[in-house]
């Protein structure tokens with residue numbers, strides 16, 4: 353629990369961090385292992401922790417399969433994140449994990465509304481219930497939003513992501529802590545990424561929508577980009593002023609790539 357308390361302090365200081373000079377927010381890197389794991393988790397964590405210890409301006413988190421959460425949360429420098437949570441705190445839901453159980457396993461963050469969960473049936477309303485469940489358990493949610501290829505074809509990227517932010521974040525929660533991950537559905541796992549200008553436009557649309565729901569935290573909300581992030585695309589996208597870090601899937605299974613992306617963010 354000592355590690356969990358330290359993780360809470362790190363997340364709390366990130367959420368509450370006043371804007372630094374120049375409007376910079378705290379930078380963050382989240383690895384989403386999905387239903388995978390690196391072959392040697394201990395060695396992986398050791399490599400990330402030793403680099404993270406020398407980059408105190410960055411928060412690094414891993415969202416592993418739930419069975420590995422305790423191992424991640426036992427690591428000194430790395431925050432543990434759930435990949436999803438059930439909207440109920442407990443009950444007869446075979447195969448699901450609740451927010452309080454994630455918390456007990458040492459998670460301080462949880463991904464919510466990832467497009468792979470939305471593809472399995474998560475609507476904006478379910479996403480809203482899951483956010484409430486995460487907050488009730490003391491977790492900080494990472495709300496994932498992103499447009500489809502059809503939205504791009506219709507020229508509706510900005511309006512689509514703003515609409516998702518407004519539909520998923522409940523009204524009347526101006527202080528709710530949340531991190532937003534902008535993940536174009538067409539970029540996830542495809543090797544394709546939007547240009548820095550396209551990411552900037554979508555992130556700006558998200559940031560413009562936030563004050564309508566979380567007025568107290570909108571300006572300092574961390575916005576991540578996700579979708580086929582590699583060390584090279586991280587270097588290209590780190591200049592986007594509204595983007596504060598990355599949510600990385602495939603490349604997060606490789607410690608060398610994660611360290612390179614941490615260094616790209618820290619530059």
Ligand code: PGA
Pocket residue numbers: 384535539540541542578579580581599600601602603
């Ligand atoms: P990817 O996944 O980096 O493999 O595209 C990102 C994500 O799904 O969060």
